[in-house]
Amino acid sequence: MKNTFTPNDTAFAGQIPDRDIMTRSLHLMRNSLVTADLLFAKTHYLPNLYEKLTRLNILAVTEQQYLGEQTERLIIDIESKTALLRQYVQPSATPIDAEELEDIDVQCQRLVNNATAVAQQLASALSGMTQGIDRQQTAEFGQSLQGDMANAGTRLDVLHTTLAKLNEERQVLSTAIDALESKGATSIAKDTLITADKVLSLGMQPPELAVIMLALEQMKATLEKGEAGINLIAMIKRRDGFRERINALSQQLAGMDKEKIALAQRIELIECFNDFDQQRAAYVEQYQKIKNTLDSFLVVNTTSASDGKQRSMRLINSGQQLIGYLNRIR
Structure with a gap:
């Protein structure tokens, strides 16, 4: 779409905004804010x-509605005022007395005043809409959160690995205890030290024997200095200790999962802020063109004129151009 609008015999050049961009930007701003x-x-x-x-x-949204309403009013105002002015500037027009001249001047000034009020409102709206967010700051926030996400992911991986190892060791120990209790409940007291020879004497099958020996090896690795050995009581106690550690670790993992979700939501929120601000800037760029065009119209019609007819002709010509412009953007 062309950026300028310059009909023949007009007093100023208008900047045509891209209404598709404005409509799309408002829609995307609203969507970003909903998220x-x-x-x-x-x-x-x-x-x-x-x-x-x-x-x-x-x-x-409010200023978009205001712009639509004021566009309609300005068109009606210009049409009514310029119809009166044409009667004054026509060569065949009958002479106009001083009172009528004064009324024409008043009408001209009212039209300019109305356009000025709209321009001031647009300027006020632009002042508010131009002040977006500091995208460099939000980018820094996002980078920091991404770093936190990476660290949280690393910690979660470590915890998941630890939890898997604990579950595996507990499963081995539980299976060994079940085998010992089922096979040797009558021959092994719970405080009797369990040795390889004692296990062999129970007549265990190879699979059971293997898991019991593995459990014993795992427990030997954690025996404190001075401990005599391993008995069934120690194995049961260790199994229960595994359960407590696994429960605590599971709670820690759940908390960290929530933390990671919260970090992801914060990152997404910042992305929404940035998306909104990009659309705001696109909207403001087009809105500024309307304000610039209205300012150009006012510059033309607030410049001194040699007489009332010159002022009237100028207002008629520029008014018709502005009507054409406003009809294109509404």
Whole structure:
């Protein structure tokens, strides 16, 4: 789409905004904020930025509605005022007395004043919408969170590995205890030291024998200095200790999983903030063109004129151009 609009015999050049960009940007801003609403409700992260974007979204929607309403009013105002002015500037027009001239001047000024009020409102809206977020700051936040995510992932891997090892050792020990209790409950007291010879004397099958010997080897590796050996009581106690450690580790893993999810949600929230701000900037760029065009119209019609007819002709010509411009953007 062309960026300028310059009909023949016009007093100023208008900058045509891309209405598709404006409509799309408002839509994407709204979508980003909907997602941000959900994520913020879960994380309560960066509340000041969230509140700022909420205000910006409300401002953009409100000003879009205002722009549509004022566009219609300006078109009607220009059409009615220029119809009156044409009667004054026509060569065949009957002479106009001083009172009528004064009324024409008042009408011209009212039109300019109305356009000025709209331009001031657009300027105020632009001032608010131009103040976006500090994307460098949000990028730094995102990088920091990504680092935290990586660290959390590493810690989770270590914990999962540890948990798997504990479960494996506990399973070996439980199987060994079950085998001993089923085969040797009557021949082995719970406080009797369990040795390889004692196990062999029970007539264990090779699979059972292998798992018992593995359990004994694992326990020997953790015997404290001075301990005489391993008995069934120690094995049961160690199995119960495994259960406690596994439960504690499982709770720790659950907490870290929640922490990782929270970090991911914070990262996604920052991405929503950045997406919103990119669309805000795109919208403002197009909105600025409308403000610039209205300013150009006002510059033309606030410049001194040699007489009332010159001022009227200028307002008629520029007014028609502005009508054409406003019809294209509404």
